[in-house]
Amino acid sequence: MEAHRIAAQSEEAFPNAVMSDMSESPVVVSACLTGESCRYDGQSKPHPFVQALAAQGHAVLVCPEVLGGLAVPRPPAGIKMLADDEINSQGSGEAMPMSGYEEMSDIGSDITLDMPPGSSAGQLVWSGRARLINRSGTDVTDAYKRGALCALAIARQAGAKCAILKQHSPSCGCGSTGGAEPWERIKGDGVTAALFKANGIAVISDEAL
Numbered sequence: 001m002e003a004h005r006i007a008a009q010s011e012e013a014f015p016n017a018v019m020s021d022m023s024e025s026p027v028v029v030s031a032c033l034t035g036e037s038c039r040y041d042g043q044s045k046p047h048p049f050v051q052a053l054a055a056q057g058h059a060v061l062v063c064p065e066v067l068g069g070l071a072v073p074r075p076p077a078g079i080k081m082l083a084d085d086e087i088n089s090q091g092s093g094e095a096m097p098m099s100g101y102e103e104m105s106d107i108g109s110d111i112t113l114d115m116p117p118g119s120s121a122g123q124l125v126w127s128g129r130a131r132l133i134n135r136s137g138t139d140v141t142d143a144y145k146r147g148a149l150c151a152l153a154i155a156r157q158a159g160a161k162c163a164i165l166k167q168h169s170p171s172c173g174c175g176s177t178g179g180a181e182p183w184e185r186i187k188g189d190g191v192t193a194a195l196f197k198a199n200g201i202a203v204i205s206d207e208a209l
């Protein structure tokens with residue numbers, strides 16, 4: 001089925017601005033939605049609409065976790081909120097959120113990383129009030145942040161204004177993301193979705209298609 005036909009069928013589920021952007025600029029998509037086997041378990045989550053977009057050359061594929069240096073397969077990870085004393089002991093919540101990412105000069109100097117703490121889990125990671133912990137107990141926050149920044153750089157380079165990202169992922173989730181407990185789902189955006197939104201890229205989840 002052609003992408004424009006699928007788009008027409010999905011029109012009610014899309015914000016109008018996103019629909020109009022899709023016809024004029026490429027759309028960033030979670031690579032696993034196109035059939036790329038980049039998930040933590042080595043599997044993919046193909047979605048016919050996203051696959052049609054990619055087949056017609058309208059999609060820019062990103063997998064933030066792989067971009068951040070994580071392997072396939074890898075232990076699943078999720079977002080863990082920190083208690084106040086944990087924030088202090090880990091030195092999180094510092095005023096220099098770009099610390100450690102200076103080498104990514106191609107991302108631009110106007111990037112917004114200073115997200116105020118809110119209800120979004122991904123925002124809390126960027127503001128230093130939550131961390132990414134994998135099933136082995138390893139803190140993989142830096143890899144998740146690095147991958148999100150790489151994905152944003154790719155989106156900007158492509159001129160993308162909107163993204164279709166995989167729901168429930170601690171990176172890509174939009175409205176529902178992964179918590180650190182096994183199979184836990186928590187309200188809010190993942191690390192990449194939060195970064196995209198803060199930097200002017202509209203995000204919808206595959207489940208909204």
Ligand code: SF4
Pocket residue numbers: 029030031032033038039040062063064065066166169171172
């Ligand atoms: S949901 Fe996002 S981070 Fe996870 S495998 Fe898919 S593209 Fe990669």
